[in-house]
Amino acid sequence: MARVPRRRRLTDRRARPVNDWPLRFEAELVRLGVQPQRARQLSVETAAQAGEHAADPDGFFGPAHLYARHLVAELRAPLPDTRCPTGRVMLRLTGVGKRFRRRTVLTGVDLTVRGGEVAAIVGANGCGKSTLLRICAGLTTPTSGTVHRTRRVGFVPQDGGTAGWLTADEHFTLFGVAAGMTPRKARSTGTHLASLLAWRPGRTQPVQELSGGTRQKLNLILGELHGPDLLLLDEPYQGFDQGAYLDFWRQVRSWRDAGRAVVVVTHLLHELQHVDHVLDLGAAA
Numbered sequence: 542m543a544r545v546p547r548r549r550r551l552t553d554r555r556a557r558p559v560n561d562w563p564l565r566f567e568a569e570l571v572r573l574g575v576q577p578q579r580a581r582q583l584s585v586e587t588a589a590q591a592g593e594h595a596a597d598p599d600g601f602f603g604p605a606h607l608y609a610r611h612l613v614a615e616l617r618a619p620l621p622d623t624r625c626p627t628g629r630v631m632l633r634l635t636g637v638g639k640r641f642r643r644r645t646v647l648t649g650v651d652l653t654v655r656g657g658e659v660a661a662i663v664g665a666n667g668c669g670k671s672t673l674l675r676i677c678a679g680l681t682t683p684t685s686g687t688v689h690r691t692r693r694v695g696f697v698p699q700d701g702g703t704a705g706w707l708t709a710d711e712h713f714t715l716f717g718v719a720a721g722m723t724p725r726k727a728r729s730t731g732t733h734l735a736s737l738l739a740w741r742p743g744r745t746q747p748v749q750e751l752s753g754g755t756r757q758k759l760n761l762i763l764g765e766l767h768g769p770d771l772l773l774l775d776e777p778y779q780g781f782d783q784g785a786y787l788d789f790w791r792q793v794r795s796w797r798d799a800g801r802a803v804v805v806v807t808h809l810l811h812e813l814q815h816v817d818h819v820l821d822l823g824a825a826a
């Protein structure tokens with residue numbers, strides 16, 4: 542094969558558009574054995590993540606080929622029980638499947654999460670992440686398989702479970718009392734948890750007047766208020782600014798250190814370094 546003259550190669554390099562990072566990333570994923578459709582989806586999601594942080598992917602993730610290798614290694618990391626068991630089993634899914642009418646969304650899903658562990662559920666839009674989380678929470682019945690979960694569960698849905706006309710304090714009271722707390726304890730716990738997310742709820746402000754990110758903070762606090770052993774979080778940081786987002790992952794680490802189990806649905810693949818198990822549901826069925 543004829544060698545490409547040095548000058549020409551340099552020129553080509555300069556001519557390469559700065560935003561071809563996603564293409565190089567996708568090509569490297571395919572080269573590493575990822576299915577083309579999944580590689581495309583990962584590339585789109587990754588570029589979107591960098592966009593959300595107003596950064597270009599090169600600056601945010603580093604060279605495309607290195608990030609592709611890192612990500613493939615993360616996604617292929619063996620699932621459960623590779624770490625020393627850190628606590629009792631809080632959640633065990635065995636052969637879980639779900640069909641909606643004729644549409645099969647989930648097949649043969651296995652996952653074990655112990656106290657002191659964090660699991661991430663990742664995959665394309667529509668592949669069944671939220672459905673699986675609802676199955677974990679006992680809100681949706683699986684078509685097949687078994688689910689064992691600890692009794693004290695906190696569930697944070699993707700779309701808020703809040704009432705616009707109530708204040709944050711009223712939410713703390715309502716949810717806390719339903720979980721067996723006194724109103725006073727519920728309010729003080731809620732206020733404390735809010736402070737960990739750098740939020741001081743107004744005493745009289747109804748939730749409908751809060752920003753989307755702040756409503757999501759409330760949603761997260763309500764899931765955690767009663768001190769559950771297992772936290773099930775469906776993309777709980779939507780609308781968070783950078784500071785709140787970092788606070789959130791700090792919280793996840795502190796829950797884990799306190800021996801709780803956390804399952805989080807996420808599209809933010811660069812956070813996989815913080816988790817013990819990655820359950821990749823792949824492309825939509």
Ligand SMILES: Nc1ncnc2c1ncn2[C@@H]1O[C@H](COP(=O)(O)OP(=O)(O)OP(=O)(O)O)[C@@H](O)[C@H]1O
Nearest residue numbers: 641642646664665666667668669670671672673699
């Ligand atoms: N109650 C339902 N009845 C019928 N179909 C449903 C129901 N709930 C979910 N689905 C379908 O199951 C599939 C998986 O939905 P799900 O919300 O679990 O996906 P997801 O991976 O969480 O998506 P996203 O990343 O967009 O949040 C979708 O095609 C959805 O339309």
